Amino acid sequence: MSTWYYSHPSFFKHDTGYGHPESIPRLQAIEKALSGLEFLNLVRKEAPSGTHDQLRLIHSESEISQVLEAIPKSGEVHLDPDTVVSADSGTAAYHAVGAVCAAVDAVVAGQASNAFCAVRPPGHHAEPTRAMGFCLFNNIAIAARHAQKRHRIERVAIVDFDVHHGNGTQAAFQRDATVLYASTHQYPWYPGTGAANETGVGNIFNVPLRAGTGSAGFRSGVSEKILPAVERFKPGLILVSAGFDAHRNDPLASLELEEADFAWITDELLRLAAKHAEGHLVSTLEGGYHLKALGDSVAAHVRSMMRAT
Numbered sequence: 563m564s565t566w567y568y569s570h571p572s573f574f575k576h577d578t579g580y581g582h583p584e585s586i587p588r589l590q591a592i593e594k595a596l597s598g599l600e601f602l603n604l605v606r607k608e609a610p611s612g613t614h615d616q617l618r619l620i621h622s623e624s625e626i627s628q629v630l631e632a633i634p635k636s637g638e639v640h641l642d643p644d645t646v647v648s649a650d651s652g653t654a655a656y657h658a659v660g661a662v663c664a665a666v667d668a669v670v671a672g673q674a675s676n677a678f679c680a681v682r683p684p685g686h687h688a689e690p691t692r693a694m695g696f697c698l699f700n701n702i703a704i705a706a707r708h709a710q711k712r713h714r715i716e717r718v719a720i721v722d723f724d725v726h727h728g729n730g731t732q733a734a735f736q737r738d739a740t741v742l743y744a745s746t747h748q749y750p751w752y753p754g755t756g757a758a759n760e761t762g763v764g765n766i767f768n769v770p771l772r773a774g775t776g777s778a779g780f781r782s783g784v785s786e787k788i789l790p791a792v793e794r795f796k797p798g799l800i801l802v803s804a805g806f807d808a809h810r811n812d813p814l815a816s817l818e819l820e821e822a823d824f825a826w827i828t829d830e831l832l833r834l835a836a837k838h839a840e841g842h843l844v845s846t847l848e849g850g851y852h853l854k855a856l857g858d859s860v861a862a863h864v865r866s867m868m869r870a871t
């Protein structure tokens with residue numbers, strides 16, 4: 563079997579305006595990094611559109627209409643100081659949700675071993691009732707619910723190694739013991755949440771890391787807290803919020819990780835997926851703003867996924 567890779571032309575049209583870090587060239591850098599011969603067997607899929615019903619698994623009707631009604635015919639509109647929409651943003655946001663849900667379908671059906679979704683806009687800051695932090699809808703939270711409702715998977719683990727805390731994902735599940743949310747992130751930092759004492763109903767595992775932490779501190783945080791929590795939880799599916807902005811070259815943060823760290827955590831999560839979830843693992847792009855570092859880091863992540871097939 564194989565690793566599937568989801569993209570869609572609309573992800574290359576979600577225009578956030580001049581100078582915005584969450585930009586179209588991010589995806590161009592990823593495609594370039596995955597263009598080598600070693601990625602020839604990566605199965606490339608066009609993401610379907612998500613549905614209104616899928617959005618409603620997490621988001622309120624008013625949040626959905628607030629986002630969609632704000633989208634302009636031309637130019638850009640700011641939903642908050644960081645979160646920008648333009649004419650194609652709604653189509654992209656729907657396909658980002660559709661990508662992650664379709665990837666879950668493909669992996670659970672046994673068509674793909676695992677899958678990576680190179681989506682824009684990202685999702686983990688989007689709360690059930692609020693778009694924020696470059697994110698319109700919470701792609702990974704929707705996919706977790708989709709897996710539970712559509713495929714009767716009882717326990718879903720979400721592991722988030724983006725350098726920012728996934729406040730939106732935590733908000734979606736902090737009172738729901740059927741979904742585990744575990745995150746490493748720079749702290750204190752944007753968005754301000756993610757303290758170690760935010761534990762939900764015993765299902766939230768935050769590993770806040772100080773600026774400059776580096777590989778050793780990251781790996782010990784993951785090994786001591788996150789991997790054992792996922793192990794005990796015995797998930798039927800592992801979802802990954804794969805942000806690569808913890809890389810040492812990233813301009814938005816300073817956690818000082820390297821490509822090898824992303825490969826390492828990917829291997830560890832694949833090992834747990836093989837043990838508890840028939841290998842079922844779906845990863846989706848969140849942040850990562852240094853173009854070369856982003857491309858190289860995604861390549862390391864996807865290389866690990868392909869090796870596990």
Ligand SMILES: [Zn+2]
Nearest residue numbers: 724725726849
């Ligand atoms: Zn981030």
